[in-house]
Amino acid sequence: MVLASRAPSSTEKIRDMELPIINFLDKRSDVSKLIVKASEDFGFFKVINHGVSEDIIRNMEVECFEFFGKTVPEKQRAGLANPYGYGSKNIGFNGDSGEVEYLIMDTNNPLSIFQRSQTIASADPTRFSCAVNVYMEAIRKVACEVLEMMAEGLGVPDTSVFSSLITDLDNDSLLRLNHYPPLLPNHDTSSAPSFPLQINATNSKRIGFGEHTDPQILTVLRSNGVAGLQISLGDGVWVPISPDPTALCVNVGDVLQAMTNGRFVSVIHRAMANSKQARMSMAYFCAPPFHANITCPKELVTLERPNIYRAFTWAEYKKVVYSLRLGDSRLELFKLQSDDETRD
Ligand SMILES: C=C1C[C@]23C[C@@]1(O)CC[C@H]2[C@@]12CC[C@H](O)[C@@](C)(C(=O)O1)[C@H]2[C@@H]3C(=O)O
Numbered sequence: 635m636v637l638a639s640r641a642p643s644s645t646e647k648i649r650d651m652e653l654p655i656i657n658f659l660d661k662r663s664d665v666s667k668l669i670v671k672a673s674e675d676f677g678f679f680k681v682i683n684h685g686v687s688e689d690i691i692r693n694m695e696v697e698c699f700e701f702f703g704k705t706v707p708e709k710q711r712a713g714l715a716n717p718y719g720y721g722s723k724n725i726g727f728n729g730d731s732g733e734v735e736y737l738i739m740d741t742n743n744p745l746s747i748f749q750r751s752q753t754i755a756s757a758d759p760t761r762f763s764c765a766v767n768v769y770m771e772a773i774r775k776v777a778c779e780v781l782e783m784m785a786e787g788l789g790v791p792d793t794s795v796f797s798s799l800i801t802d803l804d805n806d807s808l809l810r811l812n813h814y815p816p817l818l819p820n821h822d823t824s825s826a827p828s829f830p831l832q833i834n835a836t837n838s839k840r841i842g843f844g845e846h847t848d849p850q851i852l853t854v855l856r857s858n859g860v861a862g863l864q865i866s867l868g869d870g871v872w873v874p875i876s877p878d879p880t881a882l883c884v885n886v887g888d889v890l891q892a893m894t895n896g897r898f899v900s901v902i903h904r905a906m907a908n909s910k911q912a913r914m915s916m917a918y919f920c921a922p923p924f925h926a927n928i929t930c931p932k933e934l935v936t937l938e939r940p941n942i943y944r945a946f947t948w949a950e951y952k953k954v955v956y957s958l959r960l961g962d963s964r965l966e967l968f969k970l971q972s973d974d975e976t977r978d
């Protein structure tokens with residue numbers, strides 16, 4: 635078995651480009667077509683008029699800033715990210731690191747959030763757990779709408795084929811709060827960027843969260859107004875995503891790439907910590923239950939487009955994810971060989 639590790643290219647180029655913008659207030663059939671197109675072309679899009687109120691987002695953001703504003707020993711009381719808890723610089727268990735601190739929480743257990751909030755927000759644990767639970771519920775609703783419109787746009791008759799996985803009581807979704815500290819004055823590279831910008835050893839590049847794909851079904855990300863997120867177009871070309879605190883950035887994860895037989899793409903992205911201000915992002919990773927069998931609906935398998943991936947469970951996939959580095963490709967390992975007889 636050969637592992638495709640994506641080594642960074644020596645010369646990187648930044649290309650200015652806007653992501654597709656999906657307006658939830660537009661006609662549903664138009665919205666679902668646009669979502670499908672964006673998921674095929676970029677695996678990323680922004681959603682505006684998503685219906686998550688400013689209050690819900692503000693309350694969550696207040697809790698984030700309060701948590702990350704604490705001293706390190708206080709933050710460590712949340713427990714080490716194993717995989718839920720607080721982490722700083724170290725990412726995962728296999729030697730990855732970046733200029734980021736974060737808090738990961740599991741989402742399908744309000745009691746565990748309440749228990750955790752006793753150490754995360756001891757001054758007012760109820761306020762913290764309420765803000766988190768209300769936020770997660772609202773974001774999951776957006777994710778379900780997106781997943782249902784994806785199925786509609788793909789012509790899959792069972793329109794809940796994707797969304798039912800994340801509403802299952804045993805879903806394994808998680809919430810990750812990321813805080814990228816601001817640049818220190820002596821890190822400043824001063825000259826204004828011109829596009830395409832050649833990044834080399836002389837203009838310092840601070841990776842916040844290194845390049846990777848998200849393993850789950852779908853990610854819904856909200857960030858403050860500070861830039862940092864970039865998506866890869868391959869061959870060392872990176873597209874910075876302009877920050878919009880009123881929008882939600884949605885991206886396809888590995889499981890959805892498998893479930894759409896490769897029609898939707900789980901795109902490599904990263905977050906830079908090059909700003910003079912702190913970037914704060916809140917990512918809701920929509921994941922299936924452990925026992926869920928990941929296969930694509932039969933309508934997405936045709937003679938011209940035979941099955942690309944073998945069936946697997948989320949438990950099996952997650953085990954592989956955590957055994958590898960951030961930038962390793964994992965879905966490759968689940969590809970059917972062309973001479974495989976069983977194309978399930
Ligand atoms: C290095 C790692 C961190 C990660 C688990 C992994 O072994 C490989 C994937 C990483 C990632 C990326 C998306 C999400 O932020 C995350 C929570 C996930 O599900 O996969 C992280 C994992 C992590 O930080 O624990």
Ligand SMILES: O=C(O)CCC(=O)C(=O)O
Pocket residue numbers: 810812843848855857862863903904905915917
């Ligand atoms: O902070 C960001 O903008 C991206 C974070 C991310 O990609 C992740 O947490 O998986």
Ligand SMILES: [Fe+2]
Pocket residue numbers: 846847848903
């Ligand atoms: Fe990500």
